[in-house]
């Protein structure tokens with residue numbers, strides 16, 4: 647898979663030389679090129695921004711350097727359009743499902759905006775050559791797209807075959823099945839008078855799996871209740887349904903809905 651990142655601060659992307667993503671690049675599992683946007687300016691000040699039409703605070707990124715930059719990587723012989731990701735607090739919110747979807751693409755291009763953003767016409771024009779996706783890291787404002795790109799490249803890159811040493815670790819982690827991951831423990835089994843839950847020392851794998859699923863449901867309900875209501879309840883066991891009931895939810899037509907009064911006894915359906 648190929649990634650191209652355009653930024654006025656290419657040094658911001660230096661952490662992508664480290665750890666698993668850095669190793670994957672060295673091993674040839676992914677190609678990642680970072681480009682300096684100012685290389686694509688033509689004036690002597692190498693300017694990339696100007697004042698906004700209509701007035702208002704801040705500056706807007708000029709269209710010309712962006713068009714030059716993006717044109718430099720358009721491959722007219724390519725069969726499919728690359729995806730152009732424009733990090734922006736005004737984009738759709740990034741999540742694990744989107745990471746999986748983007749990990750299927752051959753070529754991702756990231757356009758890091760700064761200031762008040764990029765002239766809108768760049769995004770319109772880019773539709774001719776790219777599938778354009780404005781994507782937000784979350785409902786807060788960063789100083790530019792670079793930090794969002796670090797997060798997205800890591801989340802997407804680690805899903806590519808061979809990047810994470812043990813692919814099983816991708817199966818049980820938070821968000822893989824729409825829930826938060828259960829709590830984890832290591833040695834010693836007693837630490838500062840706190841014991842690891844007995845079941846995890848039992849060696850009974852079926853019991854451990856059941857316990858972990860219950861913990862996952864409890865943690866998700868406490869921290870991210872909206873994820874519980876988005877669950878697909880088709881394959882829930884009786885024990886999982888009972889846990890959900892205890893947490894204040896009911897399963898209706900393969901969906902999970904909040905009940906009025908949490909804490910009542912489970913029904914025997």
Ligand code: ADE
Pocket residue numbers: 733734735781782783784785786787788789790791794
């Ligand atoms: N640029 C500024 N804020 C951002 C956000 N929340 N997500 C992605 N890119 C951004």
